[in-house]
Amino acid sequence: MGISMGNALKSNAVARSATRLASKKNKSAYVFMTPWLLGMLFLTAGSMLFTLYLAFTNYDLLTPPKFIGAENFRQLWQDPNFWTSIRVTFIYVVVSVPIRLAAALLVATLVNKPIRGIGIYRALIYLPSLLGGSVGASIGWRTLFDQNGPINSVLSLFGIHGPVWLGNPVTAIIVLVLLSAWQFGSEMVIFLAGLKQIPSYLNEAATIDGASGVQRYFRITLPMLSPIIFFNLLMGTISSFMVFTQVYVITDGGPMNSTLFYVLYLYQQGFQYFHMGYAAALAVILLIIIALCSGFIFLTSRFWVNYDV
Amino acid sequence: MPSTSKAGLRLAMRHVILIVVSFLMIYPILWMFFASFKPDDQIFSTSNLFPTTWTFAHYIDGITGKSGTNFGPMFLHSLEISVVVVIGSLFSSALTGFAFGRLEFTARRFLFGFMLATMMLPAQVVLIPQYIIFHRLSLINTFVPLMLPSFLGTTPFFIYLMVQFVRGIPKDLDEAAAIDGCSTYRLFVSVILPLTRPALITIAIFAFYWTWNDFFSQTIYLNNPNLFTVPIGLNMFMDNMGNSQWGDLFAMSIVSVIPVLIIFIFFQRYLVEGIATQGLKG
Numbered sequence A: 001m002g003i004s005m006g007n008a009l010k011s012n013a014v015a016r017s018a019t020r021l022a023s024k025k026n027k028s029a030y031v032f033m034t035p036w037l038l039g040m041l042f043l044t045a046g047s048m049l050f051t052l053y054l055a056f057t058n059y060d061l062l063t064p065p066k067f068i069g070a071e072n073f074r075q076l077w078q079d080p081n082f083w084t085s086i087r088v089t090f091i092y093v094v095v096s097v098p099i100r101l102a103a104a105l106l107v108a109t110l111v112n113k114p115i116r117g118i119g120i121y122r123a124l125i126y127l128p129s130l131l132g133g134s135v136g137a138s139i140g141w142r143t144l145f146d147q148n149g150p151i152n153s154v155l156s157l158f159g160i161h162g163p164v165w166l167g168n169p170v171t172a173i174i175v176l177v178l179l180s181a182w183q184f185g186s187e188m189v190i191f192l193a194g195l196k197q198i199p200s201y202l203n204e205a206a207t208i209d210g211a212s213g214v215q216r217y218f219r220i221t222l223p224m225l226s227p228i229i230f231f232n233l234l235m236g237t238i239s240s241f242m243v244f245t246q247v248y249v250i251t252d253g254g255p256m257n258s259t260l261f262y263v264l265y266l267y268q269q270g271f272q273y274f275h276m277g278y279a280a281a282l283a284v285i286l287l288i289i290i291a292l293c294s295g296f297i298f299l300t301s302r303f304w305v306n307y308d309v
Numbered sequence B: 001m002p003s004t005s006k007a008g009l010r011l012a013m014r015h016v017i018l019i020v021v022s023f024l025m026i027y028p029i030l031w032m033f034f035a036s037f038k039p040d041d042q043i044f045s046t047s048n049l050f051p052t053t054w055t056f057a058h059y060i061d062g063i064t065g066k067s068g069t070n071f072g073p074m075f076l077h078s079l080e081i082s083v084v085v086v087i088g089s090l091f092s093s094a095l096t097g098f099a100f101g102r103l104e105f106t107a108r109r110f111l112f113g114f115m116l117a118t119m120m121l122p123a124q125v126v127l128i129p130q131y132i133i134f135h136r137l138s139l140i141n142t143f144v145p146l147m148l149p150s151f152l153g154t155t156p157f158f159i160y161l162m163v164q165f166v167r168g169i170p171k172d173l174d175e176a177a178a179i180d181g182c183s184t185y186r187l188f189v190s191v192i193l194p195l196t197r198p199a200l201i202t203i204a205i206f207a208f209y210w211t212w213n214d215f216f217s218q219t220i221y222l223n224n225p226n227l228f229t230v231p232i233g234l235n236m237f238m239d240n241m242g243n244s245q246w247g248d249l250f251a252m253s254i255v256s257v258i259p260v261l262i263i264f265i266f267f268q269r270y271l272v273e274g275i276a277t278q279g280l281k282g
Helices: A002-008 A012-054 A071-077 A080-110 A118-131 A135-144 A150-157 A169-182 A185-197 A200-208 A213-241 A245-250 A262-272 A276-304 B002-035 B057-064 B071-102 B108-118 B123-136 B144-151 B156-167 B172-179 B184-195 B197-213 B216-221 B230-240 B243-266 B268-278
Strands: none
Touching (some): A012 B108, A012 B123, A012 B144, A080 A169, A080 A213, A080 A262, A080 A276, A080 B002, A118 A185, A118 B002, A118 B243, A135 B230, A135 B243, A169 A245, A185 A213, A200 A213, A245 A262, A245 B230, A262 B123, A262 B216, A276 B123, B002 B243, B057 B071, B071 B108, B071 B144, B071 B230, B144 B216, B172 B184, B197 B243, B197 B268, B216 B230
16 A cells, blocks of 8 residues: 555545545455465465474374374384485485585576576576486486496596496485586576676776786675575575486485485375375475475574675 | 687686586486487486487477386376466465555564565474375365465465565656556556566476476376376386386487476576575575
8 A cells, every 4th residue: 555655645636536446456466366365275274384384193084193202203203214215315406406506606607607508508408307307317416326227338448347227226316416416507597697787887996906817706706606605505405305207206215215205205105195184294304305395495694694785 | 929828728618517516417407318318228228318310209208108107197287286286376376465565454574574584494393284184185195285376376486575575666647547547456456456567577488397296296286197297297107117218218208307407497587586586596
């Protein structure tokens, strides 16, 4: 109401019509909001509360849910697969997110300069991030690291006997981290947009003062980009916690649960064994973990994110 | 001329690095693309990227179902679901975006704050209850659970994008329309909606692309093979196939990414803008 009323003071006629419009708007606004409100009630907010309730039941889809208190959480505490999935997912997040951000930042700096054919370079580098999460690309990635796949045949050209990538717990997770790193393109695009926002006079002034390229990069470019690094770090962390398709297609948790990611475990409990209550408890814990990690990133941001400009 | 040649050398170095990086990035895609045209006995036996003899048999076998899995109907299902989700997303985000961005109503701030908070909500947290609801309604093994949520605005990114866009449209237009006796509905349909075209295109692109690539919800809601979509079909085919069917699998994987490539080629600007300004996930 603020703006329409403020302007309306200029003339009484406009004021009257604007007030009438405002009261009408309140009614019609809810007509416009109806689809979203329905979705929020039943599919978002309602579902969140329902998940919270289910987490304290033994619901299995066949018999009516029975309230069992904190039993699910007690079982989770003693469930070795739960702890494995936490460990695997944390390792993945902590390793893959920084690699992805570093690659995105480095290559964004590289493709920021307008040289001939830069559009094509950018497009080719960005393309994998469009395909990376799909089943088709995951299939390609899986065969790429097949024992007889192209990675190992290239390695053998150099006389290296390539490992059985997907048969070994350590290399299996490396394959998944590399697939994540391969998709740095969307972060790169965001960094590129940020690099364009840096006013050129800053770099010009620093050059006149005798600052070297490296100095300018660390003293001007990185601080100026820090809000964008923060954004990419936050979103990358959240989405890495939820990785599913690639894992399901490439390793399905194996070998020996070494890639039993959190959401994969949630999927197995909920939609393969139909332990809905148990899966709901997993979902609640996922929400708490993500909230804590986001909160942590927000807290640290005070020390390294520059909001001056 | 030493400085010019030095600059030239640096430019050449830059090109060399960029060519190497670009090649490494698209090598996996190129490899799968060319492998899909190789006869089966050549796929893993040679480190040669290009086929020595070209065959289109894998594509024909995959589409016609000769390989044991009939991908033809799956492409139609994926297309049907994606197109309906695009329509649903445009519908809900236009209405909600207009209301949040332009109209005043009770609890607007609270609801908007709630909408922003759900942007960070993991889908899995609400998927279990949603599955139970659709299970109760006997809608498992229909496309309804995959399509309906889009009509109810369950993708907060789209609504946020729309709100931002609507807020950018000058308010003078509203006031002029109000003086002309234009109702809120007319304001929406005749004034605001036509101006939000770029936002609508961005939403349509991402709705299509995310739904086309979605695997989690499709594999949960669909377990009748007659209803399978491309991602489910590909995964199932890979699990069940014999050792001699890699070519078919690659051919169908390549076909499955073609719609994404088409979007990429024709709507790159909207994709890049969506990612760069809204942080939409690529």
